[in-house]
Amino acid sequence: MSLLLSPFELNGLKLRNRVVMSPMCMHMAADDGFVTPWHHVHYGARAQGQAGLIFPETLAVAKDARIGEGDLGIWSDDHVAGLKGLVDLLHSFGAKAGAQIGHAGRNADLPGVERVAPSAIPFTEQSPVPRALDVEEIAALVKAFGQGARRALEAGFDVLELHTAHGYLLNEFLSPLANTRTDAYGGDAERRYRIVREIIDEVKQVWGDRPLFVRISSTDYVEGGNTPESFLEYGRWMKEQGVDLIDCSSGGIKMIKVHTYPNYQVPASELLRKELDIATSAVGLIQNGRQAEEILQNGRADLIFVGRQMLRDPFWVRSAADDLKEYIEIPKAYTRYGAVWLDAKVPA
Template sequence: MSLLLSPFEIKGLKLKNRVVMSPMCMHSAGEDGLVTDWHRVHYGARALGQAGLIFFETLAVHEDGRIGQGDLGIWSDDHVSGLRGLTDLLHSLGAKVGAQIGHAGRNADLPGVVRIAPSAIPFTPQSPVPREIAVEEIPELVKSFGRAARRARDAGFDVLELHTAHGYLLNEFLSPLANTRDDEYGGDAARRYRIVREIIEEVKRHWGDRPLFVRISSTDYSEGGNTPDSFLEYGRWMKEQGVDLIDCSSGGIKMIKVQAYPGYQVPAAELLRREIGIATGAVGLIQNGRQAEEILQNGRADLVFVGRQMLRDPFWVRSAADDLKEHIETPPPYTRYGSVWLDTRLSA
């Protein structure tokens, strides 16, 4: 069997294959951040499509930390019941479920919100100037991630991922382009990492010894910013703290047009896996089964995160299996016509 469609185990959690649905904003919750029927249908379809691990969109740890209106929340105990119902649904369809938790920082796109950031540096010259978060506010911010981890545990999630990428708050702290503080949370790499260190410690107190991922922006695509080599240092600290996998994305700190091409972010996953000896996830225009299989067979990553292609095709795993000339499990209701699954030659 191909590696892509073979099981993968991490921290005692067994995934039926190595295909992960990436977190992607849906902006389809109410203002209260609660689960709606949209989420049940959207994520349920990808579970039925045989994705091994499905991440919801970023779950905001604070109401003012949403990326935009309609984002799902995990800032309140009121969110747990709806999230639990959704994880139960996906489990019943054979998928494992991941919660990515984060805070949008200066890029929160919400009316009337005073945006916070490590430093009062706007995203673009036209963007609102964020308020620099005070040192004495940081312990409560750290605790908000811990409370979110406890709610994720109570909601039945299998994997927790910290969002430290894409120009949002924790990425802002890590990047020297957005963090010019001169206190214990800014300056050299160790001080810029300090808030991430504290959040990992706090999260693990609530999440326990369950699988913990971190999504990073492996490069800022700008002089003076982070590069994949920067994350050799950050990544070693993450591994020492018990992070199980680093999910390697990129960009978001500055408004820069990135030259994207199939697999363009895979080298960062390969570098960290090889140099640090930590499991990594590859993401970024991974389009078909053969491409995904090459990444795994050549030891460039351990899991393949699929985003836009899975929006286009909820049954991307089946498409990848066809590409690799492999057979995968057929949902029982689709066996009505025999062994053929979703054969477009069949008429109703």
């Protein structure tokens, strides 16, 4: 069997295959970030479609931390029941559930919300100038991530991922293009990393040794910004702190046109995996099963995160199986035999 469709285990996490639904903003939550039936249908379909691990969109650790209106929240204990219902649904279809928690920082797109950042540097010349967080606010933010992790645990999520990518708050702290602080949270790479270090320590107090991922923007695509080589240093610290997997995306710190093509973000995943001996995931224009299989067979990543392709095709895993000419288990109702149970596997 292919690596893509084979079971995978990492730090006690057992997945039926190596296909992960990437977190993507849907903006379909009820007021104040609550799960709705829409999420059950949307994510449930991908679980029935045989994805091994499913991440809903980023769960905001504060009400003002949402990327936009209609985003899911995890800043209140009141969110736990709805999130647990969603997790239970995904589990019932054989998928594992991941909680990506984060803060939008200066890129929060909410009416009436004051945007915050490590430094008072706007995203573009036309963007609102954010207010630089003070040290006391940073300490409160670290606690907010810890509380988000506690709620994710109570909701039954199998994986926790910290969102330090795509130009949002933690990415802003890591990037010298957005962080020009002169205190303990800015300056050299170690001080820019300090907030991430404190958050990892904080969440592990409640999350324990369960699977912990970090999504990164491996490059800023701008001179003077972070590069994949920058994350050899950051990634080493993450590994030392007990991070199990680095989820390698890119961009977002500047409004620029990125030249994209199939596998364009895979080299960063390959570099970190080989140099740091840590599990990584690849994401970005991975469109079919053979393409995903090449990445895995050549040791360039451990998991494949599928985004837009899975929005187009909830049964992308089955499409990948067709591409690889393999058999997979599928819901009995979707076989040519209708509701008849089969002892043997049926063709995809």
